Amino acid sequence: MNKKQFINIAIRASTMLSRFMLMFIIAKHLPDEDMGMYGLFTSAIVFSLYAVGLDFYIYSTRELINTDKSVWGQFLKTQSVLIIILYLIYIPFLIVLFYFDYLPWKVFFYFIIILILEHICQELQRIIIAAHKPLAANLGLFARSGLWPIFFIPLFYWRLIPRSLDYLFIAWIIGNAISIIFYFYILMRMRISGWNNEIQWAWLRNGIKVSIVFLIGTLALRFSSVIERFWLQELTTLKIVGVYSFFVGISGVLTSFLDAGVFSFQYPRLIKAENEKNLIEYNKIRRELYFQVCLWIGGLAGISLILFKPTLAFIDKDVYYEYQQLYYFTLTTTIFSSIALLPHYELYAKKRDKAIVAINIFSIIVFVLATLVTISVSQLYAIPVAALFTQFFILIAKYISLKSINKNECIDSN
Known part of the structure; x- marks a missing residue:
């Protein structure tokens, strides 16, 4: 460095x-x-x-x-x-x-x-x-x-x-x-x-054609994270939305550190190796990326769990103690989301934008259905469970998509 x-x-x-x-x-x-x-x-x-x-x-x-x-x-x-x-x-x-x-x-x-x-x-x-x-x-x-x-x-x-x-x-x-x-x-x-x-109107039209595909996928991915809080407000109270937002915030630190400490340095190298069709270098960077991400997730998640109780003691509000179980859902959701970035960046490096967009769009349906199913069991946990399940779906779907693409590439090379 x-x-x-x-x-x-x-x-x-x-x-x-x-x-x-x-x-x-x-x-x-x-x-x-x-x-x-x-x-x-x-x-x-x-x-x-x-x-x-x-x-x-x-x-x-x-x-x-x-x-x-x-x-x-x-x-x-x-x-x-x-x-x-x-x-x-x-x-x-x-x-x-x-x-x-x-x-x-x-x-x-x-x-x-x-x-x-x-x-x-x-x-x-x-x-x-x-x-x-x-x-x-x-x-x-x-x-x-x-x-x-x-x-x-x-x-x-x-x-x-x-x-x-x-x-x-x-x-x-x-x-x-x-x-x-x-x-x-x-x-x-x-x-x-x-x-x-x-x-330059022609330049503008070309830009819209290129960016609109990415926008659809991005909005689809972000839609669930936005609607979840408004939906949680409808199901529970504004106080619980505050607790949930705080837990999402402290869990999200894990992703922020991963982005700053790992992805911002490794994924440009991954893209370069893919563009140059340097399979040896690509696999080397990929192994480094997977190892570093797992190491960071394990370390940061462990620190987060250790500091969680002292955090509640510092805030010292009954509502945070009462709904502390929500934190374990948000942390697990963040872990799934962070791991899902591994196949995501590989798909991005391979320019499989349509696969990424399709998975992100379908994740909205998964989130809505998971919420509707869980509401009948618990209104409090409907949103956290649906969010967790959605990120798990995204992880599995991107992993399967990546494996399928890699398999086809192997067949084509032979």
Whole structure:
């Protein structure tokens, strides 16, 4: 690991630690219903980012990497037109969430502002990554997600500001604003030109054709994780949604560390070996990847289990003790989800996008059916059990798909 890689991992780890501490503090000091509302709010934001982004970055990033910065402005202006159109289409659908009281109207403007700022941050970060500036991209990510909690937590903890969602959202907005300023500073130094060129409608149409396939699969995969919290609210209470969201959050740290410490380094090597048809190197990287993932999962899951009881003691709320069994479901679900990334990245390296999309779409049906079946037994555990079963299905389906593809490749080579 070179110096730059170490710095990048350190920045990402600091960002995750900061968000982790924020989760602890708000779980301890926010009213239980507000914690539930925060869980619904954040999951809706995540899903909305995919809807208004159209996964267009998959196409645009590749185009930017392969073109000179003298025409980047033209491409970015063209993409901006698409984004404006997508917002005009999506916001009326978004209002449905508030109209039917899944989210209260009092957070509507916070939601719109945070969605727009998060989206701007996300797109600027991708542009900077395309310019081969990963350190600057991660510094901006830290400002966006890790810096503001460092200042917010002590103010919140010592009651220097009111303990309410309003101030949490305001701090979130400030963090995004700082990140955007930093990213614009980096972009100005890059001297991108081409802004006065005409909008490339043909380029836009081609990009939509490429990205829409990925978007369908992504939305299908994310749909279950979003609907589960709103469905859980219908089946139980907002308090339980808060508990469940917290447990999902602390379980999800496992995946975050895997992404930062393993996948971000290994899967580009895997893709390169596959593209070069270097079977020996591919199998070597694959073995390393599987070993490292299993090692990290075992270690992080063990640490998570050891620290779980002290975490409950720190929060010191009856509702978390009462529903602590939910944590074991969320942790197991996360483990299945993390293991499923192994065949996923192999399928991705082999450019089997249709298989990935088909499995993700079918997973929605599996989730809905599993929930409906489990409701008759327990409304409390219907969603956690369905989520666990869905991730297990995704793992098995991607593994079977990969084995089938490998078998066919062996037959073709013979």
